[in-house]
Amino acid sequence: MKLYLFALLLPVTTSAAAQCKLTTQHDSWPTEADWSALNNSISGQLIQTVPVASSCWPGNPFNSNVDCATVRSNWTSAAFHAQRPESVDFPVFTNNSCIPPDSPGYTKAQGCTLRGLPQYIVDATGAAQAAVALKWAADRNVRVIVKGTGHDLCGRDVSKYVILYYASVNDIRSSGANSLSIWTHNLRRIQFHNNWSPENCNSQEHWSVATLGAGWTWGGIIQHADKHGKVVVSGGTPTVGIGGHTGAGGHGPLSAIKGLASDQILQVTIATTQGNVYIANDYQHQDLFWAVRGGGAGVYGVITEYVIRTYTSPRTALATLQVQAAQNTPNTIGAAWNATALIASSLPDLMDQGITGTGFVATGSLVDQFIPDAPSPAVGPVSFVALNAFNTTSVAMNTTLLPVVDRIRRELGTLLTIKYTPPIEFPTFWEWFNASSKPMPVAYYGIDSSRLLSKQSIQIPVPALTQKIKDLMTPQDSTFGSVLVLTMAAGRGVADVPPIRRGAVLPAWRSSYIHAIASTAHIDEQLPPAQAMAGAGAWLNDNTELRWDAIQRGAGSYVNEANQFTPEWKSRFWGVNYDRLKQIKLKYDPSETLFVAQGVGSDHWEYDLNSGKLCRS
Numbered sequence: 001m002k003l004y005l006f007a008l009l010l011p012v013t014t015s016a017a018a019q020c021k022l023t024t025q026h027d028s029w030p031t032e033a034d035w036s037a038l039n040n041s042i043s044g045q046l047i048q049t050v051p052v053a054s055s056c057w058p059g060n061p062f063n064s065n066v067d068c069a070t071v072r073s074n075w076t077s078a079a080f081h082a083q084r085p086e087s088v089d090f091p092v093f094t095n096n097s098c099i100p101p102d103s104p105g106y107t108k109a110q111g112c113t114l115r116g117l118p119q120y121i122v123d124a125t126g127a128a129q130a131a132v133a134l135k136w137a138a139d140r141n142v143r144v145i146v147k148g149t150g151h152d153l154c155g156r157d158v159s160k161y162v163i164l165y166y167a168s169v170n171d172i173r174s175s176g177a178n179s180l181s182i183w184t185h186n187l188r189r190i191q192f193h194n195n196w197s198p199e200n201c202n203s204q205e206h207w208s209v210a211t212l213g214a215g216w217t218w219g220g221i222i223q224h225a226d227k228h229g230k231v232v233v234s235g236g237t238p239t240v241g242i243g244g245h246t247g248a249g250g251h252g253p254l255s256a257i258k259g260l261a262s263d264q265i266l267q268v269t270i271a272t273t274q275g276n277v278y279i280a281n282d283y284q285h286q287d288l289f290w291a292v293r294g295g296g297a298g299v300y301g302v303i304t305e306y307v308i309r310t311y312t313s314p315r316t317a318l319a320t321l322q323v324q325a326a327q328n329t330p331n332t333i334g335a336a337w338n339a340t341a342l343i344a345s346s347l348p349d350l351m352d353q354g355i356t357g358t359g360f361v362a363t364g365s366l367v368d369q370f371i372p373d374a375p376s377p378a379v380g381p382v383s384f385v386a387l388n389a390f391n392t393t394s395v396a397m398n399t400t401l402l403p404v405v406d407r408i409r410r411e412l413g414t415l416l417t418i419k420y421t422p423p424i425e426f427p428t429f430w431e432w433f434n435a436s437s438k439p440m441p442v443a444y445y446g447i448d449s450s451r452l453l454s455k456q457s458i459q460i461p462v463p464a465l466t467q468k469i470k471d472l473m474t475p476q477d478s479t480f481g482s483v484l485v486l487t488m489a490a491g492r493g494v495a496d497v498p499p500i501r502r503g504a505v506l507p508a509w510r511s512s513y514i515h516a517i518a519s520t521a522h523i524d525e526q527l528p529p530a531q532a533m534a535g536a537g538a539w540l541n542d543n544t545e546l547r548w549d550a551i552q553r554g555a556g557s558y559v560n561e562a563n564q565f566t567p568e569w570k571s572r573f574w575g576v577n578y579d580r581l582k583q584i585k586l587k588y589d590p591s592e593t594l595f596v597a598q599g600v601g602s603d604h605w606e607y608d609l610n611s612g613k614l615c616r617s
């Protein structure tokens with residue numbers, strides 16, 4: 001015991017300027033006694049990584065206590081991965097280190113190893129403990145990753161009153177070889193206050209807030225908030241975690257009304273790699289507070305607790321509209337494209353009238369996966385929009401929507417099948433959210449390209465927009481098809497956020513209406529993970545990424561749902577904030593222990609999924 005403590009205090013020889021983070025192959029990789037000493041200093045909260053699917057690999061040394069049948073039946077469940085300390089939703093980003101038979105990317109030859117998984121995991125119970133582990137790793141040149149949900153995903157299922165969601169798969173940020181992972185799942189404080197004041201506050205501010213441990217996902221938060229008659233600006237699906245979502249901005253059903261999720265943060269508790277714990281808010285550690293609100297999760301420190309604004313839960317109305325060609329003729333298919341553009345161009349005006357929601361346009365085999373009650377096989381594009389309005393009546397919402405529906409009927413109605421479901425009302429936000437959300441399957445391969453689009457670039461004459469949307473949606477594989485998701489995520493609610501609440505979110509959000517996500521690439525799952533993902537990324541770079549320029553040149557892109565392979569990631573994801581964010585990153589994490597692909601500070605590092613090495617480039 002004494003010896004362990006002594007070992008902890010020994011000066012460590014690895015320097016902050018080392019060329020690479022340690023791998024298990026380095027002589028200076030901590031010994032088992034070192035890890036054991038760390039474990040003692042954090043109350044025994046250290047876990048040695050056991051890949052859950054190792055039970056599917058007879059003879060492997062890990063001894064997973066979850067039998068293979070259970071792993072296989074739960075492999076596409078986000079909730080299952082969230083409950084596991086090591087598992088992520090999209091194992092392609094662990095180099096398919098240990099996956100069960102029949103899951104995408106499985107080959108017998110790859111076996112079951114720790115490869116792209118962390119070596120050890122801290123099941124964090126508080127900020128001070130996280131700080132000890134962070135400093136321990138920083139002193140030894142060991143890479144640290146942070147896992148909230150391991151969710152970084154894609155929605156491919158819908159229920160009757162859908163919340164539709166499609167997001168890019170970027171688990172790569174919560175996975176990483178040769179690392180120590182800080183797992184926030186069990187940080188579960190949740191409290192609601194009506195008259196909260198920030199720590200060290202000289203003003204007379206009082207806010208209606210929730211205090212939330214970083215282990216919470218939005219579904220649980222909204223459900224608890226409802227018991228207090230409250231609501232929060234959440235993500236669009238219940239399994240999204242507060243950590244990664246708010247770290248980069250975070251949009252959801254209420255963002256177009258109240259601002260982004262990160263705009264709601266009034267205080268964070270954060271542990272850093274120098275072993276400090278800061279309570280950051282408008283009055284103290286303002287630089288750090290600015291950075292963590294939109295400047296990217298997982299690079300400044302580990303946030304253990306958030307204080308966010310709450311609002312009175314609104315009555316919530318939902319309406320849907322679905323449009324597709326009535327027959328398989330060029331003219332009707334043309335009409336379906338025209339209707340798609342007509343709907344898209346009308347979204348900003350609807351948003352100005354308090355309507356929000358998500359639109360989908362799908363072609364090829366993706367129609368089946370994204371559009372409820374779609375014809376099979378689909379002919380041409382199928383468009384579907386789920387729209388919400390708050391604090392209003394179904395009659396009033398109907399009145400707002402009917403001009404758009406009537407215009408489609410009038411101009412193109414004879415050539416289309418049009419299904420309009422007039423608004424229905426839910427007494428609270430939670431009742432709508434709960435009725436609408438279904439768990440979405442995970443563990444497949446995916447990558448998208450996205451842009452934040454202004455009102456001016458969408459609200460253009462329909463013929464011009466039609467052509468641009470058709471071009472944009474050109475799929476890599478026409479049988480597989482493509483999807484365009486139009487999230488009504490920004491608009492006035494985001495533009496009207498006062499400067500002090502804006503944090504470091506990409507400024508393009510403030511002048512945008514639609515966060516548009518195009519899923520056009522088709523990934524070859526037979527290739528090794530690094531090649532498969534990079535290949536799809538390269539196809540996007542040469543095709544879809546260029547086509548956005550016809551809609552809006554130089555538009556920003558929301559890092560949480562984007563093509564992580566874009567060479568322009570620095571300006572697209574972080575904009576003018578990059579340099580200041582990097583200074584703050586280096587101030588609070590001078591050893592650069594925290595690395596996130598395309599995150600702030602990643603420009604002089606390279607992570608090779610194939611070798612598991614993280615080195616200066």
Ligand SMILES: Cc1cc2nc3c(=O)[nH]c(=O)nc-3n(C[C@H](O)[C@H](O)[C@H](O)COP(=O)(O)OP(=O)(O)OC[C@H]3O[C@@H](n4cnc5c(N)ncnc54)[C@H](O)[C@@H]3O)c2cc1C
Pocket residue numbers: 145146147148149150151152153154155165166167168170171173174184214234235236237239240241242243244245247249250251252297298299301302303304440560561596
């Ligand atoms: C099904 C699905 C639906 C989605 N819906 C939406 C949506 O409606 N709106 C939207 O804006 N985005 C959405 N996204 C994208 C989502 O915002 C990102 O995937 C986000 O990274 C998820 O965060 P997480 O904490 O759940 O994931 P994790 O994989 O646990 O974390 C993601 C990143 O955040 C870091 N991180 C997590 N917690 C902390 C912490 N406490 N401190 C420091 N760093 C931390 C991790 O290191 C990692 O880099 C969706 C994604 C999926 C898969």
Ligand SMILES: *[C@@H]1O[C@H](CO)[C@@H](O)[C@H](O)[C@H]1NC(C)=O
Pocket residue numbers: 035036039040043044045046047048
């Ligand atoms: C850490 O200590 C706890 C409590 O003693 C123990 O259960 C756990 O196995 C230890 N972890 C490691 C990695 O040794």
Ligand SMILES: *[C@@H]1O[C@H](CO)[C@@H](O)[C@H](O)[C@H]1NC(C)=O
Pocket residue numbers: 070073074077079080083
């Ligand atoms: C795993 O699957 C089984 C049935 O196949 C189910 O009963 C169980 O709830 C699932 N567990 C999780 C954590 O999803």
Ligand SMILES: *[C@@H]1O[C@H](CO)[C@@H](O)[C@H](O)[C@H]1NC(C)=O
Pocket residue numbers: 254257311312313314390391
């Ligand atoms: C709904 O109305 C209540 C009461 O006026 C208000 O507090 C709340 O912010 C409104 N919510 C939305 C989403 O507009």
Ligand SMILES: *[C@@H]1O[C@H](CO)[C@@H](O)[C@H](O)[C@H]1NC(C)=O
Pocket residue numbers: 394395398399402422423424
């Ligand atoms: C919406 O308007 C249509 C057309 O006028 C009408 O048939 C329908 O009943 C209205 N629904 C609601 C909820 O107001």
Ligand SMILES: *[C@@H]1O[C@H](CO)[C@@H](O)[C@H](O)[C@H]1NC(C)=O
Pocket residue numbers: 430431434435
């Ligand atoms: C939430 O949804 C589940 C099933 O979808 C249902 O059983 C439950 O009653 C719902 N809860 C509320 C409060 O609506």
Ligand SMILES: *[C@@H]1O[C@H](CO)[C@@H](O)[C@H](O)[C@H]1NC(C)=O
Pocket residue numbers: 331332334335338412415462463464466467
């Ligand atoms: C669709 O719009 C194009 C112009 O973009 C027009 O030429 C064509 O006739 C329209 N199709 C239908 C069926 O209205």
Ligand SMILES: *[C@@H]1O[C@H](CO)[C@@H](O)[C@H](O)[C@H]1NC(C)=O
Pocket residue numbers: 095110115116527528529609610611612
């Ligand atoms: C990653 O997977 C590929 C095969 O898919 C393999 O060749 C490579 O060695 C793996 N990397 C590591 C670090 O194991």
